[in-house]
Amino acid sequence: MAPETAVEPAEDPTRIPVPPRRGVPNGFGRLPIHNVSPVVENGAYPAKAVEDETITVRANIFREGHDALGACVVLTDPTGAEQRVDMAQVEPMGLDIWTARVPLGAPGDYSFRIEAFDDRWRTWRHNAAIKVAAGIDIPLVCAEGRLMLDEAAEAARTQGAEDDAAVLSDAARRLDPRAPARQLGEVASDTAVGVGMGRWLPRRLLTPTDEFPLVVHRRGAQFSSWYEFFPRSVGAVRHGDGSWTSGTLRSSERMLERIAALGFTVAYLPPISPIGHAYRKGPNNSLAAGPNDPGSPWAIGSAAGGHDAVNPELGTIEDFDHFVARAHELGLEVALDFALQASPDHPWVVEHPEWFTTRADGTIAYAENPPKKYQDIYPINFDNDPEGIYNEALRLAEFWIGHGVTILRVDNPHTKPVDFWAWFAHHLHERHPEVILQAEAFTRPEMMHALAKVGFHLSYCYYPWRNTKDELGQYLTELSTESVDFFRPNFFTNTPDINPLFTRSGNPAAFAIRMILAATMSPAWGVYSGFELCEHEPLRAGGEEYLNSEKYEFRPRDYDAEPNLNGLLAKLNSIRAAHPALQQMRGTKVLETSSDKVFAFAKRDGWDRVVTVVSLDPDEGVDAEVRVDLGWLGLDPGRGIRVHDELTGQDFDWGAVDYVRLWPAQPAHVLSVSPVQL
Numbered sequence: 001m002a003p004e005t006a007v008e009p010a011e012d013p014t015r016i017p018v019p020p021r022r023g024v025p026n027g028f029g030r031l032p033i034h035n036v037s038p039v040v041e042n043g044a045y046p047a048k049a050v051e052d053e054t055i056t057v058r059a060n061i062f063r064e065g066h067d068a069l070g071a072c073v074v075l076t077d078p079t080g081a082e083q084r085v086d087m088a089q090v091e092p093m094g095l096d097i098w099t100a101r102v103p104l105g106a107p108g109d110y111s112f113r114i115e116a117f118d119d120r121w122r123t124w125r126h127n128a129a130i131k132v133a134a135g136i137d138i139p140l141v142c143a144e145g146r147l148m149l150d151e152a153a154e155a156a157r158t159q160g161a162e163d164d165a166a167v168l169s170d171a172a173r174r175l176d177p178r179a180p181a182r183q184l185g186e187v188a189s190d191t192a193v194g195v196g197m198g199r200w201l202p203r204r205l206l207t208p209t210d211e212f213p214l215v216v217h218r219r220g221a222q223f224s225s226w227y228e229f230f231p232r233s234v235g236a237v238r239h240g241d242g243s244w245t246s247g248t249l250r251s252s253e254r255m256l257e258r259i260a261a262l263g264f265t266v267a268y269l270p271p272i273s274p275i276g277h278a279y280r281k282g283p284n285n286s287l288a289a290g291p292n293d294p295g296s297p298w299a300i301g302s303a304a305g306g307h308d309a310v311n312p313e314l315g316t317i318e319d320f321d322h323f324v325a326r327a328h329e330l331g332l333e334v335a336l337d338f339a340l341q342a343s344p345d346h347p348w349v350v351e352h353p354e355w356f357t358t359r360a361d362g363t364i365a366y367a368e369n370p371p372k373k374y375q376d377i378y379p380i381n382f383d384n385d386p387e388g389i390y391n392e393a394l395r396l397a398e399f400w401i402g403h404g405v406t407i408l409r410v411d412n413p414h415t416k417p418v419d420f421w422a423w424f425a426h427h428l429h430e431r432h433p434e435v436i437l438q439a440e441a442f443t444r445p446e447m448m449h450a451l452a453k454v455g456f457h458l459s460y461c462y463y464p465w466r467n468t469k470d471e472l473g474q475y476l477t478e479l480s481t482e483s484v485d486f487f488r489p490n491f492f493t494n495t496p497d498i499n500p501l502f503t504r505s506g507n508p509a510a511f512a513i514r515m516i517l518a519a520t521m522s523p524a525w526g527v528y529s530g531f532e533l534c535e536h537e538p539l540r541a542g543g544e545e546y547l548n549s550e551k552y553e554f555r556p557r558d559y560d561a562e563p564n565l566n567g568l569l570a571k572l573n574s575i576r577a578a579h580p581a582l583q584q585m586r587g588t589k590v591l592e593t594s595s596d597k598v599f600a601f602a603k604r605d606g607w608d609r610v611v612t613v614v615s616l617d618p619d620e621g622v623d624a625e626v627r628v629d630l631g632w633l634g635l636d637p638g639r640g641i642r643v644h645d646e647l648t649g650q651d652f653d654w655g656a657v658d659y660v661r662l663w664p665a666q667p668a669h670v671l672s673v674s675p676v677q678l
Helices: 120-134 138-158 162-174 181-189 191-200 253-261 317-329 347-351 386-402 418-431 445-454 469-480 508-521 566-578
Strands: 033-037 047-050 054-061 069-076 082-086 088-090 097-103 108-118 204-208 212-217 224-228 266-269 333-338 367-369 372-374 407-411 436-440 458-460 489-492 524-528 588-593 598-605 608-615 622-627 641-645 651-654 657-662 668-675
Touching: 033 108, 054 069, 054 108, 069 097, 082 097, 120 138, 120 181, 120 191, 138 162, 138 181, 138 191, 162 181, 162 191, 181 191, 224 489, 253 266, 253 317, 266 407, 317 333, 333 386, 386 418, 418 445, 436 445, 445 458, 469 508, 469 588, 469 598, 489 508, 508 524, 508 566, 508 598, 508 608, 508 668, 598 622, 608 622, 608 657, 651 668, 657 668
Parallel strands: 047 212, 224 266, 224 524, 266 333, 333 407, 407 436, 436 458, 458 489, 489 524
Antiparallel strands: 033 054, 054 097, 069 082, 069 108, 088 097, 108 204, 108 212, 367 372, 588 598, 588 622, 598 608, 608 668, 622 657, 641 651, 641 668
C-alpha cells in the first residue's frame, strides 16, 4: 500500500491575517503604553532639559490579566549610545502609573522610548510565594523557575558575565522540590538573583513606543540672572545748551563691572544699531522730537547702516568687540536685542521694499497697536519674499554671534509668523547650539507656548501682573507642572515698557518683595535698570509706561543714590548661585499659608531644599502659619527641621506647621532646610 501523501489544507477565506504589531506613541501595542511624558505635540518638537539634569519620564502602562509586566526607558544620547533605566510603578497602583528618573549628560539632541515587557520572573515570584506557602504544585513551581534561571544564566554566560551566570545557576540548583520551603522562598526573594534576572532574562512581548525627541541645552538656557541697561545713558552728559554727549560702549564697561559685582550673569542691551531720523519720537513717545532727542533704539536703520552696524554715537564694531571681551573677562554673557523691524530710513526700505507692506494709498504701513502708533517703525512682511527675509534674518544673527553675542533677546516675536521662527530656530540650533533665544512675548498663552515649542529657550512671562497669593500660586504651579517640559520663564521685575502697579507707591519694601519673588520663584530672572533705585513715576495714572522713559531719552543714574536695593540684588544672586534648588523649576511646590498676605513655596533639587516665605504687604506687618510638606521635601514628617534664613543669617527649628511674622523692613524668609540631627 502506497504511503499517504500529505495534503495542504485549503485556504480558509474566512481567516483574517494578523498584521505585525508595531510600536505607536500612546497606542495599544501588545502591552499598552499611554500618556508618555515628557512629549511635546506628540513628538513633533523636542521636550527640553539642561545639561546634567535628571528628568522624570512617566507613562500609564498595563496589560491583560494578572501577570506582571516591566518597563524601562531607553535613552539615546547624541553619539547614538543607549542607556536603559528601569521604571517602577507608583501609587496609586490602580492607575498604572510608571515613572523613572533619567539622568542626562552634555548638551545635544537626545531621544528616548519606553519599552514594556512580560516580567516573567516577577510573575513567577508572586505565584511561587503563594504556592510554596500552601504546598501546592511545588515540583511544577520549581521546574518553571529553573527553566527561567537556566535561560538567564546562559544569556549571561554568552555575554561573558560569568559572575552573574554563577549566581543564577546556583539559584537553579537550589530550586529542588525536595528542599525545605524556607530554601525555596530564599531563592525567590534573593536580591542578587532578582538583579541578575532583570539583567539577563530575555524579555518577551517587548513593546516599544516611538522615539520621542529631547533636547538638552547648556545650563544658561534655564538658569541666569539678567540686567538690562541702555549703553547711551551710561556716562551721558548734558550740556548747558540742552545738547547731550551720549554714553558709549566704552563708557558702558563700567556698568559691566557693576552688574558683575552684583552677581548677574547676563548683560542685556537694547538694539545698538543706528537710529532713524524720520518720524523720530521725542520724550515720552511724543511726535515732536527735538535736535537733542536720541530716538528709540528700536527704530533701527539710518544712512549710517542697518541691523549689522553700530550706532556711531555708541562707537564702532571694534568698540563692541572690546565690550564683549570685557564682559567675558567678568564672567558675563552679552544678550543683544534682535528686533526684526526698520525705521523709514533703513537701507532695506530702498533695497528691499518687498519686505514691507504697502497700503492702498501707496504708503508703507508703520507699526501700530491701536490706539498706539509707532510711526518711526516699519514692521516686516514675511510673506512677500520669505526666502529673502528668512535668510537675511539668519545672516544678521550669524553676524552678531560672530562678534561674541551668545544670547539673542528677540523683540516681539509674536508679531512674526510661528513657522518663520521654527525655521530660524532650527537652523540656528544646527549651526550654533550654544546660542540662546529669549522671546519677548507678552501675549496670549497659546502663542507664547508655540514659540517655546518651536525653539525659543526662554520667554518673558506674566510675572509682572501676578501679584496676589492666588495669582502667584496658580502661575507657579502651572509653570512647574503643565508647561515645564517646553516653556522656560524669565521673571523680569520690570522692563522699559512695564512700570509695575505693585511698586507704583515707591515704597522700597514693594520693590524688595518683587525682587525676592522673581529671584526665588524662577531659575531665570531679570531687572531693568532703575528698579533697584525704586523708580516708579508713571506717564499717566493707571498706565504702565514710565514717565520720562529711557526708550526716548538719555537717563544717566547715580546708582549709589538713596534709597537703593543694591545690597539685596547682590544677596539674592549669591543665594541663587549657592542653591541648585533655585536653579530649576521642576521640583517646585506651593505651600499652604493661613493668610492671603503671605505666599510660600518650596523647591527641591537632590538634597538641596529651599523654602521661601514672602509678605505681599509692603506697608504693614503680617503674620501667618505656614504648612511645610516635609514628605514632599524627602524628609521624615515625624521629625523636625532646621532652617537657615539666607537673607538674615538666622536659624530656626521648624516642624510641619510654623508661625512667621514679616514686616516691611524684613518682608521675607529664604530658608535652606536640613533635617534635625538626633
